[in-house]
Amino acid sequence: MTQSIANSVPTTGGRYGRFGGQFVPETLMTALIELETAYEEAIQDSAFTEELAYYLKDYVGRETPLYYAENLTKTIGGAKIYLKREDLNHTGAHKINNAIGQALLAKRMGKTKVVAETGAGQHGVATATACALLNLECVVFMGAEDIKRQQLNVFRMELLGAKVESVESGSKTLKDACNAALRYWVTNVEDTHYILGSALGPHPFPKIVRDFQRVIGVETRRQIVEKEGRLPNAVVACIGGGSNAIGMFHPFVDDEEVALYGVEAAGAGLETGKHAAAIAGGKLGVLHGAYMYLLQDENGFVQEAHSISAGLDYPGKGPEHCYLHDIGRVTFESITDDEALEGLQLLCRTEGILPALESAHAIAYTAKLAKTMAADEVIVVCLSGRGDKDVHTVRQVLGGDKA
Amino acid sequence: MTTLQQAIEQVNDAGQKAFVPYIMAGDGGLATVKPTILQLQALGVTAIEVGIPFTDPVADGPTIEQAGERALAAGVNLRNVLAELASFREEITVPLVIMTYFNPVLAYGLEAFAQSCEAGGVKGLIVPDVPLEESAILREVLNPYGVAIVQLVSLTSPPERIARIAAASQGFVYAVTVNGITGARASFANDLDHHFAQLCEASAIPVLAGFGISTPAQVVSMGALANGVIVGSAIVTALHNGDSQTIEDLVAASR
Numbered sequence: 001m002t003q004s005i006a007n008s009v010p011t012t013g014g015r016y017g018r019f020g021g022q023f024v025p026e027t028l029m030t031a032l033i034e035l036e037t038a039y040e041e042a043i044q045d046s047a048f049t050e051e052l053a054y055y056l057k058d059y060v061g062r063e064t065p066l067y068y069a070e071n072l073t074k075t076i077g078g079a080k081i082y083l084k085r086e087d088l089n090h091t092g093a094h095k096i097n098n099a100i101g102q103a104l105l106a107k108r109m110g111k112t113k114v115v116a117e118t119g120a121g122q123h124g125v126a127t128a129t130a131c132a133l134l135n136l137e138c139v140v141f142m143g144a145e146d147i148k149r150q151q152l153n154v155f156r157m158e159l160l161g162a163k164v165e166s167v168e169s170g171s172k173t174l175k176d177a178c179n180a181a182l183r184y185w186v187t188n189v190e191d192t193h194y195i196l197g198s199a200l201g202p203h204p205f206p207k208i209v210r211d212f213q214r215v216i217g218v219e220t221r222r223q224i225v226e227k228e229g230r231l232p233n234a235v236v237a238c239i240g241g242g243s244n245a246i247g248m249f250h251p252f253v254d255d256e257e258v259a260l261y262g263v264e265a266a267g268a269g270l271e272t273g274k275h276a277a278a279i280a281g282g283k284l285g286v287l288h289g290a291y292m293y294l295l296q297d298e299n300g301f302v303q304e305a306h307s308i309s310a311g312l313d314y315p316g317k318g319p320e321h322c323y324l325h326d327i328g329r330v331t332f333e334s335i336t337d338d339e340a341l342e343g344l345q346l347l348c349r350t351e352g353i354l355p356a357l358e359s360a361h362a363i364a365y366t367a368k369l370a371k372t373m374a375a376d377e378v379i380v381v382c383l384s385g386r387g388d389k390d391v392h393t394v395r396q397v398l399g400g401d402k403a
Numbered sequence: 404m405t406t407l408q409q410a411i412e413q414v415n416d417a418g419q420k421a422f423v424p425y426i427m428a429g430d431g432g433l434a435t436v437k438p439t440i441l442q443l444q445a446l447g448v449t450a451i452e453v454g455i456p457f458t459d460p461v462a463d464g465p466t467i468e469q470a471g472e473r474a475l476a477a478g479v480n481l482r483n484v485l486a487e488l489a490s491f492r493e494e495i496t497v498p499l500v501i502m503t504y505f506n507p508v509l510a511y512g513l514e515a516f517a518q519s520c521e522a523g524g525v526k527g528l529i530v531p532d533v534p535l536e537e538s539a540i541l542r543e544v545l546n547p548y549g550v551a552i553v554q555l556v557s558l559t560s561p562p563e564r565i566a567r568i569a570a571a572s573q574g575f576v577y578a579v580t581v582n583g584i585t586g587a588r589a590s591f592a593n594d595l596d597h598h599f600a601q602l603c604e605a606s607a608i609p610v611l612a613g614f615g616i617s618t619p620a621q622v623v624s625m626g627a628l629a630n631g632v633i634v635g636s637a638i639v640t641a642l643h644n645g646d647s648q649t650i651e652d653l654v655a656a657s658r
Contacts, residue, residue, distance in 0.1 A: 013536060023505055023532045025462045027557040027582055030564070169468065170458060182461045187583035189559060286505045286532070287459060299480040300510025302458045 006253040009323060014203020017326055018284070019291045019319035022202040027186045035193075036204040038109045043211070048108065055100050056215065059133065060090045062097075064216075066223035066380070071350040079233065079373035081366060083353070083383045084220050086244065093356065093385030094216060094244045095126035095197055101212035103130035106193035113137040113192040117181040119146055119174035119240065120311035120358065121153025122385055123197030128162035130195075138162040141180040145172040146310045153389050171304040174240075174314045178288050198241025199318035202289030206246075206319050213247025220380055221251050228378055234259040234369060237382040238361040239332070240276065240311050242318035244384035253329060262321060263365040265307035266334035276305035278317045279325050279332040285316075292316045293325075308337035308393065309357035311385075335361040341397060343367060344387060356385035357393065405551040406526045407450060407498045407574030411609040411630055414449050421449040421575075421611060421631025422622070422657035424638040424650070425502065427470035428453050428487075429479030431643070436487045437494075439642060444497050446654045452529065452633060453488070455481050455503035462504075462531040464586025466636035470643065481507040481516070488523030500527035500553065500574070513544045521548040527574045529553045535568050542573070553577050556602055558592070569606035576610045578602055578629060586636045588615035591625070599628035619656035626657055 009016040022032060042048040056062045064085045073081045086094040099116075106114055114136045118124030124140040131138035140157055144166045147154055157164050165184075170176040178201075185194040196205045199213070217235075224232050235252055237245035239262040252258045267275035275281060278293040285294035287302055295303040295315035305315040317325075324330040335343070340357055343364030347353050355363055359382070366381045373379070387394070404412075411421040424443050428436050436453075443451055456471035456479055463471070481503060488499065501520065508516050508530065520528070528550050533541060541552045551574035556565050559582060569576050578599065580591055603610050612625040613633030626632050634653055641649040 022534060022536055024534060025531050025557070025579075026534050026555040026568070027559050027579060029534045029536070029557075030559045030561060169472075175459065179459050179461050183464075183584050186462070189582055283510075285509055288461075289532070294506070296506065296510060298510065299482065300457075300507035301475070301480070302506070 004254050005327070005329060006250055009320060010203060010207055014207070016319040016323035019322040020203055020206060021291050022289060023286045024202045024289045025186055027189060031189045032202055032204065034109070039105060039204055039208055042105055042108055048104065052101055052104055056097065060096050060100065061088065062215065063219045064088050066220055066227065068227065069351050072347065075350050076367050076370045078370035078375065079377040079379045081370055082224065082378065082380045084216060084248065084380060086216060086382060086384050087355065087359070087386035091126050091129050092388065093122040093126065094213060094247065095123040096129065097215055097247070098197065098209050098212040098243060099123065099126035099130040099195060102193065102195040102208065103134050103136060106136060106195070107134055109193060111191055111193040113188065114195050115139045115141070115181050115184045115188070115192055116195045116197060117174065117177040118142050118197065119177065119313055120309065121146065121150040121157070121389060122311060124157050124162070124164070125153050125160070127195050127197070128157040128160035131162065132160045139165060139184065141165045141167050141177040141184065143167045143171070143173040143177045146174065149310050149393055150389060173305070174310070175302065175305070182288065198243045199246045199320060200241040200288060200290065200316065206290065209243050210246045210250055210320060213243050214250050216244065216247040216382060217249060217251035220248065224378065224380060231255055231258050232380045233373065233377040234261060234379045236261045236263060236362050236366050236369065236379060238263045238312065238358050238384060239317065239321060240265070240314050240358065242321045244382050246318060246320055248382040249330060253324070260330040261365065261369065262330050262332045263361045264332055264334040265309060265312035265361055266336040267306035269336050270334060274306035275334070276307040276312050276314060277334045278315060279322070280334050282316070287316050290319045292319050293322050308340060309361065311356070311358040312361065333365050335364045339364040341394065344394065354387035355383055356387045357390045359384045405574045406549065407500065407551045408608055410449055410498050411575055415609065415630050420626035420657040421609065422654050423450045423452055423611060423631065423633045424448055425452040425454055425633060425635035426642060427467060427474055427639050428455055428484045429474040429477055430470040430639065432477045433479055433483055433487055436484060437491050441494060444495070446651060448497060448654060449631060450498040450500055452500045452502050453484065455484055455501065455507060457504040457507060460504060462584055464584040464636065466587070466639055467585050470639045481511055485519040485523045488525065492524045495524050498526035499524055500529060501525050502529040502531070505530050505532050513540070517545050517548040517550065520545065520550050525550055527551045527553050529577060531555065535571055538571065555579055558582055558598060562601060565602055566605045569602065572608065575608055575630070576602065576606050577633070578610050578612050579614045580612050580625060581615045583614070585614055587617035591615065595628060603629065619652050622653055622656035632657065
């Protein structure tokens with residue numbers, strides 16, 4: 001039997017090859033060490049895993065369907081396309097899988113408060129939801145620019161009892177919200193847990209987020225075998241920091257015959273420099289606690305990412321994705337804002353499903369990929385979230401005279 | 404013994420507390436680096452912490468963050484600050500300690516950075532986002548160029564960890580006095596005495612207190628717990644406002 005790639009990382013110190021690590025102020029080190037210990041104990045404890053399974057089933061609504069998108073398949077012409085319907089989760093995206101898991105962990109650790117960052121607002125809503133459910137105080141940091149783009153999610157978080165703090169520094173997007181959340185955590189570390197929402201940050205966060213999101217890929221693997229009697233030829237997921245993608249990919253990493261595609265946001269186009277494609281256009285660097293591919297200038301200053309999708313608008317990629325890129329296991333492609341908007345409309349018209357702008361990147365790439373494949377081949381796409389939150393943005397761009 | 408440690412112990416031997424001001428290099432433009440350092444040096448400070456602006460300063464509060472934004476807007480970066488330091492190196496008589504986040508150092512290249520530190524008379528380095536676990540590479544590359552790697556101890560560090568950090572730190576141990584980020588504070592926790600007693604006991608090298616120390620009275624009270632103090636935001640604000648009296652008062656309080 002060949003050695004497992006999936007289980008080979010992280011190694012000591014939270015390394016994924018040359019990526020990952022723990023680059024944080026000393027004040028947080030003890031909290032990270034405690035978190036790692038508490039997490040490793042929790043996942044060995046059936047009381048914890050059973051409680052998590054209970055909430056995922058009866059509260060979140062798992063398992064989510066794996067839906068054969070027949071109309072989309074016929075419209076494109078090529079491989080059969082299946083959609084993993086994470087958009088049907090409670091709160092409308094995959095983010096709740098991790099938020100519930102970490103909120104339960106926070107409770108177990110005796111923390112009474114939670115802080116989180118959010119870009120599109122999906123992780124913020126998911127965290128606010130989990131905190132309402134489990135009676136935890138919740139503060140969510142969100143870039144002022146994203147607050148403008150995602151007004152409805154801001155109000156949803158407030159309805160759920162969370163305090164939303166606007167971040168006015170830097171590019172006023174997800175990266176700056178992470179800075180603010182880290183500062184808040186440093187200041188309130190004794191009674192507060194940081195629910196990081198993506199497969200990013202210092203160890204053990206990338207591992208915890210991966211493990212809580214693995215349910216996506218685990219279900220998908222079982223479902224596709226039930227429906228097709230075999231594994232898919234390709235799996236596609238959009239990638240900002242990379243939480244839905246790592247959750248979807250991880251259970252397939254050791255299946256050599258399954259091609260894995262991560263779709264970055266190319267924004268206005270890679271050649272314009274206005275994008276969020278850190279793997280296509282970044283260099284090795286350290287931000288928010290870990291080595292990763294990072295959009296930066298020659299002085300090591302972090303550059304602003306650009307994407308129509310707030311959830312992909314981040315200048316780095318999670319360390320495990322960077323590693324899977326380095327070893328050639330995952331292929332990273334990119335999709336522009338315009339292509340994503342086309343993907344969004346395509347799925348609306350063919351299947352009656354409005355995807356989140358993030359997920360629309362995966363749909364748009366799938367449309368390209370499916371054409372190059374045979375009709376007896378199978379692609380699974382992670383439809384990470386629903387697009388209700390993006391209607392305003394999409395209407396502004398496409399609405400024109402209709403708006 | 405490192406130059407940095409020597410400078411602190413000399414001051415302590417004379418019955419005084421070490422006083423290390425922090426400046427944001429190039430707040431006001433690159434041309435301010437030289438006169439600012441010479442001005443502080445003339446006031447008799449023990450060493451000077453030279454901050455490098457960064458786009459994502461997660462350990463800093465609003466005062467230093469905004470100073471950094473002004474410096475970034477003026478085109479200041481690690482490379483041109485080190486070149487500036489090298490240009491008047493002969494006039495520098497106090498040890499300089501660079502404080503920068505890790506990514507600019509990585510982008511510079513560790514070896515090239517070490518060489519530029521030596522050329523600029525830099526004697527110490529503080530990287531707030533490189534904790535003990537990740538710090539070996541810095542000592543390995545920078546020590547041959549005479550640069551001490553200063554580690555931080557926080558209020559949340561348990562005793563066993565404090566001992567390991569104190570043993571690894573060079574020049575001095577940077578004792579963070581609050582849970583939080585840089586910037587002025589009206590008051591400090593009550594149990595600092597015990598924390599500092601434990602830390603000073605564990606450390607064979609000087610311990611300097613920093614984060615939140617912004618008034619002469621705090622210089623006295625926090626200085627009493629350690630071998631000296633680091634004052635950041637208050638100095639940055641005073642320099643920005645052209646207020647040299649405040650700086651003189653802060654330095655005088657350490658005597």
